[in-house]
Amino acid sequence: MFFKWALLCLFCRQNPVKRYGVIVCDPVIHSGLDRSVNHMMVPYVPMLVPPKKWKGYDKGGYLFLPSYLMRTHGSRQQQDAIKCAPVKQMQKVYEALDTLGNTKWRVNRRILNVVETVWGGGGNIAGLVNRNDVHIPELHSDAAEEIKKWKWNMRKAKKINRERHSQRCDIELKLSVAHKMKDEDGFYYPHNLDFRGRAYPMHPHLNHLSSDLCRGLLEFAEGRPLGKSGVYWLKIHLANLYGGVVKKLSYDQRLAFVENHLNEVLDSADNPLNGNRWWLKAEDPFQCLAACMNLSEALKSSSPHTVISHLPIHQDGSCNGLQHYAALGKDSMEAAAVNLIAGDKPADVYSEIAARVHDIIRLDSEKDPTIDPNATIAKLLVDQVDRKLVKQTVMTSVYGVTYVGAREQIKRRLQEKGLITDDRLLFSAACYGAKVTMAALGELFQAARGIMVWLGDCAKVIASENQPVRWTTPLGLPVVQPYFKSQRHIIKTSLQVLALQREGDSVEARKQRTAFPPNFVHSLDSTHMMMTAIACRDSGLQFAGVHDSFWTHACDVDKMNQILREKFVELYSMPILENLLENFHTSYPTLTFPALPKRGNFDLREVLKSPYFFN
Template identity: 45%
Template sequence: MVEVFLPQYLPMLIPPVPWLRNNLGGHLTLRNTVMRIRGSRLQQEMLDAADQEWGEGRGPGLSRVYDALNSLGSTAWAINQDVFRVVETVWAWGGGVCDIPPKVNLPLPRDLKPGFRQHRHAPGQLQFYLRTRRADISRMQKKNRELHSLRCDMEYKLAIAREFVKEPRFYFPHNVDFRGRAYPMHPHLNHLGADLSRGLLQFAEGRPLGEHGLFWLYVQAANLWGQGVDKLPLWGRVKWVEDHLAQILMTTRGSHGQVAYWWQAENPFQFLSTCFEIHKANASGDPARFVSHVPVHQDGSCNGLQHYAALGRDFSGGHAVNLCPTDRPQAGGGARKPRTPDRACIHASNQPSNQPDLLMCHTLCAGLDRKLVKQTVMTSVYGVTFVGARAQVGNRLKERGFEDNQFMYKVSCYTAKVTLECLHEMFQSAKHTMHWLSECARLIAKEGHSVMWHTPLGLPVVQPYRRKDRQHVRTLLQRLVLVENNDDLPIMKQRQRTAFPPNYIHSIDSSHMMLTAIACQQEGIDFAGVHDSFWTHAGTVERMNELLREKFIELHQQPLLEQLLEEFKRLYPTVDFPPIPPKGTLDLDQLRQAAYFFS
C-alpha cells in the first residue's frame, strides 16, 4: 500500500545507479524500471529480449538508450537561492502572482444580482435570477477546487525546495515512457515542470561564460520575455535586452517601482533567474570569467514539423520550420504561402458591408497573432482534428476576455479551418507522410494487432491502446477505479490509427535528444533535455548547437521510413502495406548553417 499510494521518488544526493538492464538502475533501494509500462506483458518481453541480445553479444540492445539516460541522470542540479527567496516572499504575501496561486479562495456570491428587486414580480424573473445565481456559485466553487489543487501542488514544490535548498547538488534519475521520451522519476520539482519549477533550478556545476556566453544570456532573457521578442533575429533579441538593461538590473535590486517588471514576462521566474545572472555577470567586471550556473535553452522550431519535413525531404516545409539558412526565424510559416491572418484579411475585403462575417474577419485581422494559433500549429503534426483545433482557439479567446459564446464559436471555427488549410498547403509532404503512417496503423489494427516498432536507438515500442476493464469501488473516503490493462483485452482500432503518427514522431525526437545527450557527455558538456528543448551552460551553447545539428543530420540520413516499412512487413506478413510517399529535394546538409533550427 505504501509503494502504491505514497511513492518516495525524491531527487538523489548522489549520482543515480547507472542503467544496466531494464529493471536495474536509477534509485538505490526503490524499485525502478527503465520504461513506464502500462501492464503490457508483450512490451516487457521485448525489453527483456533486447537486454538478452546485448548480454549475449548479438547486438547493441538498449545500450545507447541506457547511455543517454545515464547522461541525463548524471547532470547535477541545485536550488537557485535568489529565485527561491523571491518565491518564498511572494507566497508569504498571499500568492496570486504569476504561477503562484492565491492562498485565499474566491468569495462566493451571496446576494442576487442588481436589479432583482425592481423586477422580481416580472414573469419568470425570479427563476431567471435564481438560475443565474446557482450557475455563478457553481462556477466559483469549481474555480476554488482548482485553486485548492494548485495550492497543494505549490506546497509540494516548496517542500522539496526547502528540503534541498542547502544541498550543493542533487540528481534526477530518468526513465522513459512507452514512446521513448525521457522523464525524471521525481514528479514534483524538476526541469520538465512549469515556469516556477524551472526558475527554482540551476546547474550545480558552473562554467565560465567565455567570449560569447553573455550574448547567449541576453538571448535567453529575450526568449523568456516572449511577447514577440523571442521571434526577432538573434541580434534583435540582444539589442532588446541592451535597451532594457536598466529595468533588468533594477529588478534584481528590488528597487521601488521596478519590482513588478519581471511579472510581465511570459516565463517570469525563469526570466527573473536570468536577470539575476546577467546582473552578476556585469557586476563582476569581467563577464568572460564569470562562472554561470543558469541553464540556457535552445528550443526547436515546431519540432514535430521539423521531423516530418526531414522525413519527406520537404523543401517548402523545411524552410518554414527553419531547416534552411534564413536571416530571420520562420515561425511555422514563411512568405511562400498565405498565412492565417492574410487569409482573414482577404476574406474580410471580399465581404459585403452588411455581411455578419465582416465583423468576424475584422476581429481576426485585429487580434489574430501567433499565440492564438500556436497550439493548433504545434499539435497539427500530432493529428489534431478540426474539433480539437476549434476548441484550442476557443480556449485562447476565453483567456483574452471573449464572453459572447456564439460569436466566439464562429471565430474559433473560422480560425481553425483557415489555419489547418494553410498548414496543409505549406506542409504537403508532412500531410502525405502522416497519411501513410495512419494507413499503415489502420491496416495493422484491422488485423487485431497493436502497432509495434523499434526507435532508431533500438528501443521497442508497443502502443498500449486497448479496451480497459474498469471497476468502481466506493469507500468511506473516496471512490477508487480499478483498471485491468493487459495484452488479452481487445485493441482500440481507432486509437491505434490516430495515435501512431504522433507516437512515431515522438520516438524520433526522443532519439535525437538522446543522441545529443550522449555526444555532450562525451565532450564533458552538462546537458538537460525537455523533449525538444535542449539546455546547457551559456559558455557551451555554441558547441551544443553544433552537436545537435550533427545528430539531427545523422539521424535523418538513415532511411527511417524504409526501415519502418521493412519492420512492419516482418512483424505483420499478412498485411499489404502501401508504398512510401515520394520525397522532396530538401538538402539536410544546409542544417549546419540554419541559425534558427534550434534557437
C-alpha cells in the same frame, strides 16, 4: 478477512437515500498499517548520489526503490518487448538515461528567497496562484431569475476555489522539496522513459520539466566560467525568457533588446520585489529573474568572462514536430518554414500560417453573403486573425489534432479576445476558423501531410488484423502502442456490482491509427535528444533535455549547438521511413502496406549552417 464491506448512505434533496458500497480495512490490519505506512509510500525524491546505471527493465535508477526503465502503465506487450530486447541493442538508450541522470542540480537560493516572500505575501504574482479563495456569493432575493443567477455564480466560484486549492497544494509540494534540498551541495534526478522513448525525471514535483517556478528554482550544481561566448548567450537566453515578439527577433535584435534594458536588468537583480519589477513582465518570470541575477553579477565584475555561472542556457527547436516532418519529407519550402535553412532572422511558421489564414478570410469577407454564407463570419474574423489565434492548432497539427480539437482551440482564443459574445456566433466562427487554419496548413505542409497520412494508413492496415503497431526507434528502443480495449471482470456482492478493468486482447483500431503519426514523431525527437545527450557527455558538457529544449552552461552553448545539428543530420541521413516499412514487413509478413510517399531533394547538411534551427 483483511478487508470488509461497509455501507455508506448519502442524503440529498433530490435523492433522500443513496447507497454506496465501499471496501474498508479491517481494524487489525489498520493498526499494523499505522506502523508501516511510511514504508508503503514510495518517496521518489531527488538522489544525493548518482543513480545506478541502467542495465535492464528494472535494473537501474534508484538504489533501493523500485525503478523501471519505462512507464508502461500495465501494457503487457510493451513490458515484454523491453524485457526481451538484447542489452547490446538497448545500450545507447541506457547511456542516454545515465547521462541525464548524472547531471547534478542544486537549488537557486536567491530565487527561493524571492519565491518564499511572494508566497508568504499571498501569491498572485509571477504565475503563483492567489492564496485566498474568491468570495462565495450570497443569495439576496427569492426571485427565480436571481436564484438561477446565484446558483451559476456560486458554482463558478466554488470551481475556482477548488482549482486554487489544487494549485496551492502543488506549489507547497514543490517548495517543500526545495526546502529539503536547499542546503545540499547537489542532487540528481534518475530518468526513465514513456513508451515512445521520451525521457522524464522519476521525481514528480521539483524538476526541470515542470513549471517556470521549478525551472527558476533549479540550476546546475557545477559552475563554469562564462568565457568569451558565455555573456553573449546569457543575454540571448534572457531575451528568450522575456518572450513574446522578442524571441522571434534576430540574435542581434535580441542583444539590442537586452542592452536597451540593462538598467531594468540590474534593478531586477538588486531589488526584485521593491524595485521596478521588470522581470514580472516576462513570459517566464522566475527564470528571467535568475538570468537577470547572473547577468548582473557579470556586468558588475571587472572580468565578466571569469564569472562562474550555474545557469542552464536553453536552445529550443522551432516547432520541432514540423522540423522532424520536414526532415522526413525533405521538402525545401517546409524546411525553410521551420528553420532547417539559414535565414537572417528566425522563420516563424505560426506567423506564416496566420498570414495565409488572414488572406483566405479577407477574400471570403469580400464575397456576397447571399451567395457564400461564410462571408458574414469572415467579416467578423478578418481583424482578429493573429499569430496567437493559430499557434496552438499549428503546434498540435503534427500530433494528430482533429477538426474538433482545432475548433475548440480557436474558440478559446476567440473567447480570450472577447469581441464575439454570442455563443452561437462564437461556435460558428470557431468552426470556420478551424477549417481555414487546417486548409492553410495543408497548403504549406503538403509533404508532411502526405507522410502523416501514410503513417496512419500503415497503422490502419495493422490494426485491421487486431495487431498493435510496433516499431524500433533508430536508437534501438522497441515501441508497442498500448491501445487495447479493456476487459471488464464483474464481481457481484450483496451491496453492489464491482467492475474491474484490465488490458484486453483486442486493439482499439481507431486509436492505433490516429495516434501512430504523433507517437512515431515523438520517438524520433526523443532519439535526437538522446543522441545529443551522449555526444555532449563525450565532449565534457553538462546536459539536460526537455524534449525539444536542450540545456547546457553558457560557455558550452556553441559546442552544444554544433553537436545537436550534427546529430540531427546523422539521424535523418538514415533511411528512416524505408527502415520502418521493412520493420513492418518483418513484423507483419502477411500484410500489404501502401507505397512510401514521395519526398523532395532537400540537402540535410543545410541544417549545419542554420543559426535558428535551435535557438
